Amino acid sequence: MSTELLRLEGIDTFYGPVQVHFGLSLSVRAGQIVSLLGGNASGKSTTMKVILGLLRPRAGRVSFDGRDITGLPTHQVIRQGIGSVPEARRLFGAMTVRENLLMGAFARSDRLVIARDLERMLELFPRVRQRLENRAGTLSGGEQQMVAMARALMGRPRLICMDEPTMGLSPLFVDRVLELIQAVNREGVTVFMVEQNASLALQIAHYAYVLQTGRIILQGEAGEMARNPKIRDAYLGGPDAKATAA
């Protein structure tokens, strides 16, 4: 249970002249839920882009399951067994929910199994079933998040990358999404999730990293992190601020 599935080593990234990551290194163990925490503009989404091959790092190495995938085009990264739930979901708004889910299986060619997987997704996400023939753009934010997760899972990934899956959702939906992430994880999918809301992420994560202006400043088991006074002060709103943790 301790093999490493994803590893980033010494990553430097730039947008033009602006450097975002400064020697970023982290690793994700197979079977775990690993969370990357950090404030606005700390470089979380950019980390996702690097993993997914949407942005090429100027230095450093990304490896997945022992293979170097640095600089691989995104569609090939996906074919290695990585699924993505992008920031703000990014569904294909003019396509139906069913078409969105089938797009998730784009890299696969086993038609019959795809049909079975679709059925499985609808069991896992019952709300999605009622909206199957609706255009994805007409769904509520929470429903869209479910579809985005189901879509990523349709690719049968070994690792699923989620960028702020709870962003903009009502508390009820937030809980539901967290449960689903755990359910997915129990089925053997490794989860790497980016979150601003540390208290939420630490509820379900096994391990967590804290990113600040492109550098990892803290890491540890989620339980320890939740108790760490530094984290509490910086990311859980401090000992006496109750609002953010709720």
Add this chain to the structure above:
Amino acid sequence: MGSWLDYTINGLIIGNIYALVAVGLALIFGVSHLINFAHGSVYAVGAYVGWACFTYLHLPLPLTALAVIIVCGGLGIAIERIGLRPLAGAPRIAPLLATIGISLVLDQLLQIAFTPDPRALPSPLPNWRISLGGGTIGALDLLIAATGLVSAGVLYFFLRFTKLGWAVRATAQDRDAARQMGVDTDAVNRAVFAIASALGGLSGLLVGMYFNHIDPAMSFQATLKGVVAQVIGGMGNVPGAIAGSLLLGLTESYGVALFGSSYRNLFSFVLLLLILVLRPNGLFASARVTPPEPMTGTFVAPSRVLRIPPWAVGLALAAAVVLPLLPNIAYMLQVMTNAWLMAMLAISLTLVAGTLGQVSLGHAALLLLGAYASALLALDSGWPIWASVPAAGVLTSVIGTALAAPAFRLRSHYVSIATLGIGEIVSLVILNWESLTRGPMGVTNIPPLAIGKLELDSPQAAYWASLAVLVVLALLQSRLLRSHLGRTFRAIRDDDVAARAYGVSLDRYKGIGFAFAGFGAGVSGAIAAHLYSYINNETFTSTVSITALTMVILGGMGNLLGAIVGAVALTALPEMFRGTAEYRMLIYGVVLLLIRFRPQGVLGTV
């Protein structure tokens, strides 16, 4: 022809032909947010490939069509490879310019290979016509209708039911998200360019057969019509492009029925402007559709400016001033006089396109306005030249700004399309307003430049006069750029949303910018009219607009000195290399393609 049914059939047939072009443009815009200005060239290549197959190889129509599909499909892939892929991370304007460059190169190669003269492309189909109600339909009409319908059907099937078709739709909606589903979006682009270009080539073949006439100039018209049809239907909207094409075909056909054939294009461009102003997302867009272009600010590349020390500028100016004193230089003076006139146009365009960020593709229309204004004031109202030239500048400024005003609220690509349309409208109104402009005859016997009784008709005098006016305009513009106004212009370009949020009235500032630019360009056109002594509505065509844009880009968008350097380089250099007119456009095309290695131009964008 004669009956309304005939006009309707004719409109639908033409509409079908436009649709084959517009659908391709829509597919390409869908996946790449690029208006492929080379699309019309592919269409012309299709027509010529068809002609060659008929004439040299004596192939039957089906094999000819197949050859056209293969050649044009391949050409499409090449265009994607050269014009789009290497520019993935570049500012939005780069691929736009690259496709204009490719288009210039292809058109010119066609001219060199087949001469600019028109050729007949006789249809090999039987010549019968069946009568239907009050009209008739021929075999070719049916073939065109069938090609349109079958292509639409195949396309529908492709987009709905094939894996690649799904990938195309997903890529069109969200490129990055599609990649995260495992879609190879480069392959999607390639496929789309191949399909679009094959359809475009087929359209060229059919048009050639329909009118029994092909010539290299058909390229630009096709791009224009395709773009218009696409704007009507909504950019990137494939069914919309078909509907827009049919609507355009019918509008033109009825327009011709009512007013005569010289009004055909006027109708399409007026329709274009109406749509751009009233429904910029197209006739069929529902409110839910996302704004088509999330690209403020980054349309023009920011860069560091190459500073030219003032003494170097002074030295160059001094050299320019004494040039006429050299012996045996008459021809060179003529070339350089043209260069100064082009430089006036270029600094005007660099203000609008570079500093204001409104990439105009219709700037030559300002020359036409200025030229006609001064010529007609001098000839018909008896104004002295020293008064008619500045008056022409003012008139151009007023009319040009009023014409461009509807485009003020548009952005990036849409500005380019709108200005292209406005430019065509100006030329067509001049053509058709015979009582004022003498129509297709043009204006003859325009008096030469003069100050009072002093006629400036020697090459030296013309040269110095043009240079002097250019220097004055450039100094004025340089002051403008350094003023508060200049900073506001750049703020609008870099982030019009933020500028508006700070309470800047965009319309007013764009108006001021266009007015200033219009004056300079109008004066340039006016001087040219008195130098040429003859003008007509085609003296300054869209080719001149593209030329000016090339100069501006070569010098660096927004860069005043750069525009002058670009104008001199691109006017004088082809002459020095004894380039004939044929190769000149080829050079411009290559410059536009090479700019990818230095997108900020020679002196840098400002």
